[in-house]
Amino acid sequence: MMEDLAAAVAQLGAEARSAEAQWEAGRTDAEFEDCDGARYRIVVVQGDGGHFCSGADLGMLGDLHGASEGAEGEALREFGRWMNGTMTSTLTALRRLPQVSVAIVQGAAFGGGAELTTATDLRLVSSDAVIRFVQATMAVSPGWGGGARLADIVGAQAARRLLASCAPVTPQRAEGLGLADATFEAPAPAQAPAATEASDAPAAEEGCPGCADGCCRLPPGALATLPRLVAPAAPVSSLAASKAAIPAAEPLPEEAAAFLRVWGARAQQDVLARLRK
Numbered sequence: 342m343m344e345d346l347a348a349a350v351a352q353l354g355a356e357a358r359s360a361e362a363q364w365e366a367g368r369t370d371a372e373f374e375d376c377d378g379a380r381y382r383i384v385v386v387q388g389d390g391g392h393f394c395s396g397a398d399l400g401m402l403g404d405l406h407g408a409s410e411g412a413e414g415e416a417l418r419e420f421g422r423w424m425n426g427t428m429t430s431t432l433t434a435l436r437r438l439p440q441v442s443v444a445i446v447q448g449a450a451f452g453g454g455a456e457l458t459t460a461t462d463l464r465l466v467s468s469d470a471v472i473r474f475v476q477a478t479m480a481v482s483p484g485w486g487g488g489a490r491l492a493d494i495v496g497a498q499a500a501r502r503l504l505a506s507c508a509p510v511t512p513q514r515a516e517g518l519g520l521a522d523a524t525f526e527a528p529a530p531a532q533a534p535a536a537t538e539a540s541d542a543p544a545a546e547e548g549c550p551g552c553a554d555g556c557c558r559l560p561p562g563a564l565a566t567l568p569r570l571v572a573p574a575a576p577v578s579s580l581a582a583s584k585a586a587i588p589a590a591e592p593l594p595e596e597a598a599a600f601l602r603v604w605g606a607r608a609q610q611d612v613l614a615r616l617r618k
């Protein structure tokens with residue numbers, strides 16, 4: 342089973358550092374096209390360095406705010422329009438993939454990172470994970486299309502509560518809400534081998550010699566849970582047919598309109614000014 346899984350897993354990285362995450366997201370459009378073939382049956386989205394994804398690059402937003410001073414926030418607004426279009430259409434493309442898609446959520450999934458968790462079919466949440474829709478604390482609303490997707494997953498009322506309260510969602514709470522399909526124990530932090538100690542084990546970044554697809558980088562608890570989760574989603578062909586019905590063009594216009602009303606407005610600029618101090 343593990344070998345089958347190894348052959349099936351396509352890993353799309355979501356970096357914890359968000360500038361890279363956005364670059365990754367832009368780049369993945371082409372990779373998504375590659376994924377359309379029959380070669381892969383599962384697409385796994387996971388973070389790097391202990392966190393899933395911490396959303397938009399706050400340093401860059403601070404700089405854009407600085408550049409906008411005296412220009413009525415135009416640079417910030419222009420970035421917001423670009424980010425909203427790019428991230429929403431990229432995550433819609435992820436949502437529409439014919440394969441079963443799974444987010445392995447470890448560490449922080451904040452802001453846009455929380456929205457990213459909603460773009461897969463399934464979410465596997467580690468015991469050290471915290472999902473937090475912090476957008477309202479930044480005086481904005483979801484800008485990566487995650488508001489409507491969250492409501493689809495947990496229901497409109499629970500989504501309103503999560504978005505309005507910005508409360509951190511623990512793995513247990515996520516499971517209760519249906520936001521987590523399963524939870525797993527966070528793997529113990531890797532021990533660095535003593536400098537003098539020789540070891541035959543491959544270095545973590547080398548992965549498993551028998552596995553070209555890098556599935557060995559999945560946390561062991563998640564890897565054990567994945568076959569159980571994915572099996573009921575088969576046959577993939579019927580899942581693919583239902584996902585093809587998700588509209589690809591002009592996604593989520595109401596959510597985008599709400600976002601573009603608040604993005605770059607005075608309230609967000611005040612938050613960014615405080616963050617820059």
Ligand SMILES: CC[C@@H](C(=O)O)C(=O)SCCNC(=O)CCNC(=O)[C@H](O)C(C)(C)COP(=O)(O)OP(=O)(O)OC[C@H]1O[C@@H](n2cnc3c(N)ncnc32)[C@H](O)[C@@H]1OP(=O)(O)O
Nearest residue numbers: 359395396397398399400449451452453454476479481484
């Ligand atoms: C529409 C989406 C958009 C929006 O809603 O407006 C957003 O997504 S806004 C961004 C929302 N994200 C956050 O508020 C996350 C803020 N970061 C954190 O809470 C923490 O950094 C963390 C993600 C929980 C990680 O904590 P920890 O493990 O303790 O590490 P550090 O805090 O020391 O972070 C390491 C390093 O990474 C930098 N970092 C983390 N997140 C971001 C980010 N979103 N943008 C830019 N940089 C980020 C952090 O500043 C540290 O950098 P160095 O100090 O240079 O090492």
